[in-house]
Amino acid sequence: xxxxxxxxxxxxxxxxxxxxxxxxxxxxxxxxxxxxxxxxxxxxxxxxxxxxxxxxxxxxxxxxxxxxxxxxxxxxxxxxxxxxxxxxxxxxxxxxxxxxxxxxxxxxxxxxxxxxxxxxxxxxxxxxxxxxxxxxxxxxxxxxxxxxxxxxxxxxxxxxxxxxxxxxxxxxxxxxxxxxxxxxxxxxxxxxxxxxxxxxxxxxxxxxxxxxxxxxxxxxxxxxxxxxxxxxxxxxxxxxxxxxxxxxxxxxxxxxxxxxxxxxxxxxxxxxxxxxxxxxxxxxxxxxxxxxxxxxxxxxxxxxxxxxxxxxxxxxxxxxxxxxxxxxxxxxxxxxxxxxxxxxxxxxxxxxxxxxxxxxxxxxxxxxxxxxxxxxxxxxxxxxxxxxxxxxxxxxxxxxxxxxxxxxxxxxxxxxxxxxxxxxxxxxxxxxxxxxxxxxxxxxxxxxxxxxxxxxxxxxxxxxxxxxxxxxxxxxxxxxxxxxxxxxxxxxxxxxxxxx
Amino acid sequence: xxxxxxxxxxxxxxxxxxxxxxxxxxxxxxxxxxxxxxxxxxxxxxxxxxxxxxxxxxxxxxxxxxxxxxxxxxxxxxxxxxxxxxxxxxxxxxxxxxxxxxxxxxxxxxxxxxxxxxxxxxxxxxxxxxxxxxxxxxxxxxxxxxxxxxxxxxxxxxxxxxxxxxxxxxxxxxxxxxxxxxxxxxxxxxxxxxxxx
Numbered sequence: 001x002x003x004x005x006x007x008x009x010x011x012x013x014x015x016x017x018x019x020x021x022x023x024x025x026x027x028x029x030x031x032x033x034x035x036x037x038x039x040x041x042x043x044x045x046x047x048x049x050x051x052x053x054x055x056x057x058x059x060x061x062x063x064x065x066x067x068x069x070x071x072x073x074x075x076x077x078x079x080x081x082x083x084x085x086x087x088x089x090x091x092x093x094x095x096x097x098x099x100x101x102x103x104x105x106x107x108x109x110x111x112x113x114x115x116x117x118x119x120x121x122x123x124x125x126x127x128x129x130x131x132x133x134x135x136x137x138x139x140x141x142x143x144x145x146x147x148x149x150x151x152x153x154x155x156x157x158x159x160x161x162x163x164x165x166x167x168x169x170x171x172x173x174x175x176x177x178x179x180x181x182x183x184x185x186x187x188x189x190x191x192x193x194x195x196x197x198x199x200x201x202x203x204x205x206x207x208x209x210x211x212x213x214x215x216x217x218x219x220x221x222x223x224x225x226x227x228x229x230x231x232x233x234x235x236x237x238x239x240x241x242x243x244x245x246x247x248x249x250x251x252x253x254x255x256x257x258x259x260x261x262x263x264x265x266x267x268x269x270x271x272x273x274x275x276x277x278x279x280x281x282x283x284x285x286x287x288x289x290x291x292x293x294x295x296x297x298x299x300x301x302x303x304x305x306x307x308x309x310x311x312x313x314x315x316x317x318x319x320x321x322x323x324x325x326x327x328x329x330x331x332x333x334x335x336x337x338x339x340x341x342x343x344x345x346x347x348x349x350x351x352x353x354x355x356x357x358x359x360x361x362x363x364x365x366x367x368x369x370x371x372x373x374x375x376x377x378x379x380x381x382x383x384x385x386x387x388x389x390x391x392x393x394x395x396x397x398x399x400x401x402x403x404x405x406x407x408x409x410x411x412x413x414x415x416x417x418x419x420x421x422x423x424x425x426x427x428x429x430x431x432x433x434x435x436x437x438x439x440x441x442x443x444x445x446x447x448x449x450x451x452x453x454x455x456x457x458x459x460x461x462x463x464x465x466x467x468x469x470x471x472x473x474x475x476x477x478x479x480x481x482x483x484x485x486x487x488x489x490x491x492x493x494x495x496x497x498x499x500x
Numbered sequence: 501x502x503x504x505x506x507x508x509x510x511x512x513x514x515x516x517x518x519x520x521x522x523x524x525x526x527x528x529x530x531x532x533x534x535x536x537x538x539x540x541x542x543x544x545x546x547x548x549x550x551x552x553x554x555x556x557x558x559x560x561x562x563x564x565x566x567x568x569x570x571x572x573x574x575x576x577x578x579x580x581x582x583x584x585x586x587x588x589x590x591x592x593x594x595x596x597x598x599x600x601x602x603x604x605x606x607x608x609x610x611x612x613x614x615x616x617x618x619x620x621x622x623x624x625x626x627x628x629x630x631x632x633x634x635x636x637x638x639x640x641x642x643x644x645x646x647x648x649x650x651x652x653x654x655x656x657x658x659x660x661x662x663x664x665x666x667x668x669x670x671x672x673x674x675x676x677x678x679x680x681x682x683x684x685x686x687x688x689x690x691x692x693x694x695x696x697x
Contacts, residue, residue, distance in 0.1 A: 021647060119650070138644040145651045146651050
């Protein structure tokens, strides 16, 4: 009988995920007898804050160069993992606030809402911390399963049912591709953990290149579905639009952060090892084509939309393209650049969707640009926050989105992908058009009588979420060093070093 | 070797049946064939524990579930194809992928291990060996599967136990109000219950 090496099982590195899981169970239990949903939301926020404390601790450890890991490098708590965990927790907290303020009004208030949100966040945290493909797969499934259900939350509306079913079916298909990719990778490398795979693929005697390459391409397809890379993006507009807006808020930020966190790690380890060998040039080529298509299709698609919600869905696809620039540069500055970009993206996207919940009516309809006309006069603060988020999404200085774009483009150029960088700059000019359209409507057009803003008392928790998002977007844009230095200087485990 | 070839042919034919047969029930039964053949394959490799588990879990529990679902749903024959050309594109991609895989496997310079090596690695497929891998090396993954099952359970309950609009087309909100006014002294503690099942 083989005994485990000393220090194999390190439960402490699981602390953020376990904390979230514990509070998910607690909110599940509270849902049985606690009618006051505000209290349950407060409990959920407590859990998120507790998990954030642990993640911050691991991030500080990584700053000191003593990043922790457990289960034989199968679960990591280094700078990348903890920073992405913090971004996920931020997105989840914003989604809880928005959900608390809107669910009752939208007639969607079921006791399983917050538990599923926290369970999904647990899966997301596992994904970005995973150090082997099996752990990654399980994290992905935990996260996705909860989001499938949440997308169909408005069970009496066809669009929501369609969103849930479409997301589930296409998501299962993507999972199948992903699992097949894992199987091929295992067949080629004989291991599941990134560290061993990286070493095997880069070793001189390695010869199963074709199998390994097929596996890598299928893994890109599986994760590319979750981040909505073109051509795996087709679910995104329908699902984002069909799902209730509070759920879309969560889906747009947390799922994307988790999938990119995992993709960056896989790119920096397994793909980097593969690229060191023969046929290594093919994989970056595949990624460049996907990312280029994502930039073009996402931005042009957003340009053509009449509804703001659907426009934001296409904008989420476009932002997957910009983040893709960091993936092709994952070995170098890409991971830190993406960590910054996703923090900014989480704030501004969640903020924009939160404003959307206040503008749309109780049936979750009415998101045309006409509904935003004259918002600057009627609700000046709401309009100002929306303007900050949209201008930041467009990448206009001094907001966080601008710094994020500069960082990822810089990373891509350093990694030698100048064509992609140029494409990103050109498409972000297109992006200004569709974001600015909403801003112009808010400030320079009169309110039309057909599309009136529904009369209702403002929700305090949604206002808090919008405030955090707008102030955070501004702060991160003015003082980017606060967050970026943590990402850049923190220690990352499993960094690929090419053997001579 | 002869045993292996027979078993391999039967299991591949079974797998093809799953994809090609039109009746879902036939496809499911075809899957049973494949799963059972795999179990026999495990026996020939001396992996008795795996073989028993294969029969119990896959051919037993999971297939019964499949059959129940198929029979309960009573799937109608819907054969309206939205984009007929898509089928041929899919055939083409599948064929290319299959050929690519076979070529890749043939080009793979590593020798397939012969049965003796596999047998030695499996060590008779005893439960201890499996437990060691499952509870030591993949301890974390094992725990995560538990979380995954929990998530699925919560999600299923959340989706199914939803208040439905009562017959007559009354909306869910009015139905809730009606129920609440019926029982003024006892505010319902549970929105599902309040929906009036």
